[in-house]
Amino acid sequence: MYRKVPQFVETHLEEIIDSWKARMKDEHGEKFFHIMPEEVIERTSRDFAELVVSSLTEDSAKYDEKLHNFSERIVRLGWSITLVMKAIENFSDTLYDLLRKAGILDDGNVAEYFDILNNWIKPLRQEVVEMYSRTWERTVNLQKIALQELSASLIPVFDKISVMPLVGTIDTERAKLIMENLLEGVVRHRAEVVLLDITGVPVVDTMVAHHIIQAADAVRLVGARCMLVGIRPEIAQTIVALGISLEDFTTTSTLQRGMQEALALTNRKIVEVDEQ
Structure with missing residues (x-):
């Protein structure tokens, strides 16, 4: 055989x-x-x-x-x-x-x-x-x-103002890395205002919102203020439909408007200079 x-x-x-x-x-x-x-x-x-x-x-x-x-x-x-x-x-x-x-x-x-x-x-x-x-x-x-690599770093753009752009899906493990980078960056750059830019986050559900709120609370504990920017119309509708409260946030639709708010909070603003 x-x-x-x-x-x-x-x-x-x-x-x-x-x-x-x-x-x-x-x-x-x-x-x-x-x-x-x-x-x-x-x-x-x-x-x-x-x-x-x-x-x-x-x-x-x-x-x-x-x-x-x-x-x-x-x-x-x-x-x-x-x-x-x-x-x-x-x-x-x-x-x-x-x-x-x-x-x-x-x-x-x-x-x-x-x-x-x-x-x-x-x-x-x-x-x-x-x-x-x-x-x-x-x-x-x-x-x-x-x-x-996708877990964003906190980027200082002005004195006392930093931005953290978030890209991709946020799960529990990634949220933990974001929180660590966020807190370390706030202390290292001595930021007073932090802008969380969610323009690149495809979906904001209850879990994602919970992670963002936790991050904002942590930022306040180290003496800084957190702003949420990049809220697209569909994201705004989802947040309202889910009954998620963002009352403690300053929110704007774009990073540009968020930057203007952040400058105002630090007693500054952008002005145009006439060419001589």
Whole structure:
């Protein structure tokens, strides 16, 4: 059986691939073949078959290397882990049916066949899952780095006046980073007025408003005043509809108007100078 299975796979490769693709098509429809080019699917299905042969004919070191390279390529192609597991299952079912049809597999040797199949499928599934896990962890770490980069710094624009532009979605973790940067910046720049610019925040819901109010309260505790600027009409409607109270805020629709208010609070204003 250990010789017959790889020999059958090698001599009936086209039939196995066609049957496997037909099974995948029956379960997932034509969309499965629209995910990626036909030649990529063809190459991947051949790699499936070659792994069966490698698991039975090559030493463990060579097989492990091929298995790692295959799993890495599968993840890079963007297949979902659910689709990969279903593809492995369908491939093993296809091989089982064809071996039965060819008379190589019968009730007398089916247990031996499943031992062979397990030696191929178990490490393959484990390697694929580990590869997806490593990729997910790497993606999360990159997102954390991007999150830190997006967590705005407090920018001093005038003496006693600083601006913090907020961009992107604000969640609990990011709000914590914003709060830390905000308080450190107020103390470092000796700001008396801080403008939180939410022009780049796509959605302001109850949670976002709560974080903003917390930030304003923290700023007041260190002796500065917080203004909320960049309130677009749709954001204003959302705030009113949610019943969010911003009574303790000075709010303006644009950063320019907010800057004028901030200058007034520090007893200054912008004036035009006539050219001589």
